[in-house]
Amino acid sequence: MQTLPAGFLSNGSANKDARPTINLPRPKLWRPKRVFVTPSALEWEHGHAMLARAEALGCEIVRLKANRLVRLAGEDPRRTYVDAKNTLAIVVAPPAKLHLQPIPPSADWRLDLAEGCPAHCQYCYLAGSLTGPPVTRVYANLPEILSAAERHLDRGAITSRSAKRRHEGTTFEASCYTDPLGIEHLTGSLAETIRYFAQLDAAVQLRFTSKFDAVEPLLNLDHKRRTRMRVSVNAPSLVCFEGGTAGLRTRLQAARRMAEAGYRIGLTIAPIMPMGGWREEYQTLLDLAAATLGERPGADLTVELITHRFTAGSKEVLTGWYPGSSLDMDEATRAQKRTKYGSLKYVYEPEVMRQMRDFFMAELPIRLPDAQVLYWT
Numbered sequence: 001m002q003t004l005p006a007g008f009l010s011n012g013s014a015n016k017d018a019r020p021t022i023n024l025p026r027p028k029l030w031r032p033k034r035v036f037v038t039p040s041a042l043e044w045e046h047g048h049a050m051l052a053r054a055e056a057l058g059c060e061i062v063r064l065k066a067n068r069l070v071r072l073a074g075e076d077p078r079r080t081y082v083d084a085k086n087t088l089a090i091v092v093a094p095p096a097k098l099h100l101q102p103i104p105p106s107a108d109w110r111l112d113l114a115e116g117c118p119a120h121c122q123y124c125y126l127a128g129s130l131t132g133p134p135v136t137r138v139y140a141n142l143p144e145i146l147s148a149a150e151r152h153l154d155r156g157a158i159t160s161r162s163a164k165r166r167h168e169g170t171t172f173e174a175s176c177y178t179d180p181l182g183i184e185h186l187t188g189s190l191a192e193t194i195r196y197f198a199q200l201d202a203a204v205q206l207r208f209t210s211k212f213d214a215v216e217p218l219l220n221l222d223h224k225r226r227t228r229m230r231v232s233v234n235a236p237s238l239v240c241f242e243g244g245t246a247g248l249r250t251r252l253q254a255a256r257r258m259a260e261a262g263y264r265i266g267l268t269i270a271p272i273m274p275m276g277g278w279r280e281e282y283q284t285l286l287d288l289a290a291a292t293l294g295e296r297p298g299a300d301l302t303v304e305l306i307t308h309r310f311t312a313g314s315k316e317v318l319t320g321w322y323p324g325s326s327l328d329m330d331e332a333t334r335a336q337k338r339t340k341y342g343s344l345k346y347v348y349e350p351e352v353m354r355q356m357r358d359f360f361m362a363e364l365p366i367r368l369p370d371a372q373v374l375y376w377t
């Protein structure tokens with residue numbers, strides 16, 4: 001069993017109606033040490049519901065007098081990081097979050113239900129996009145966020161324009177700034193969003209990816225197969241970089257349970273890295289995935305393949321958060337690529353990329369013949 005940082009507990013989420021399945025350990029749920037709630041968040045019913053969940057978990061509640069989060073810095077950067085990762089803030093999403101942005105290659109639109117994540121992944125993709133201490137902010141104005149999604153139906157320009165993916169309808173990605181399943185026991189936002197998408201009179205798909213496994217509250221929802229859950233997985237030897245997340249096997253078992261409940265599922269294999277013995281390592285991962293997910297008729301399994309990359313900014317943030325990390329972020333061994341915003345990112349050299357891509361394109365059809373590869377990047 002993976003050792004978890006303080007703040008995670010194993011009390012399971014109680015959904016008595018969850019479908020029976022193989023014997024699984026109870027998911028470990030995050031219990032933040034302190035929960036800030038702003039006055040404007042309490043103008044929303046969903047804000048009160050999230051507060052009630054935090055109170056039921058026994059968290060210390062701090063009712064703020066103003067809407068700004070202040071005094072988040074501790075006495076040193078380490079203390080600031082630890083305190084922030086143990087803090088949940090129930091807030092109202094800023095207006096910019098209601099103007100959805102395209103999110104290639106995953107989806108037509110980014111749909112943020114929260115920002116931040118309690119886990120401690122040393123290659124966290126949020127490092128380049130979050131500013132300030134990594135407090136997890138959850139949004140009370142969920143009805144406004146869902147209305148914004150509805151305004152963007154039939155207006156997608158990413159997957160909606162792709163011949164290969166047009167059949168998915170307008171796609172919305174909920175994992176760009178958070179791991180929504182990792183905080184679902186505190187928010188209930190993902191379940192609400194799944195229900196909302198199910199009743200829309202339009203071709204639409206909600207997508208989220210997760211390194212967590214507490215799927216019980218989602219299993220019996222009326223989802224109408226309009227949600228695709230992907231589990232974010234990596235080679236077994238790299239999972240040690242993913243502190244505070246669910247184990248690799250339990251993530252895959254969570255995906256299997258979602259498939260049994262009729263959801264579309266997928267694998268996000270990320271970040272792919274060419275460490276020593278990488279072929280054998282990724283073969284082991286694919287074997288494990290095939291053993292857990294293979295032979296699930298109607299599972300509708302997709303695969304997304306994302307190689308490791310970093311920017312100067314994300315490297316600086318990650319080095320600050322995890323100063324002793326052995327994660328390879330040596331610019332000298334990388335190729336440079338311009339981001340769509342004009343900044344530089346460091347990716348693997350073309351020959352290394354080619355070898356890894358060829359490997360996955362050859363091995364995936366052998367082990368998961370029904371899986372559809374959505375993209376390689």
Ligand code: SF4
Nearest residue numbers: 117119120121124211
């Ligand atoms: Fe970041 Fe995802 Fe890890 Fe959370 S689970 S710390 S969002 S990489």
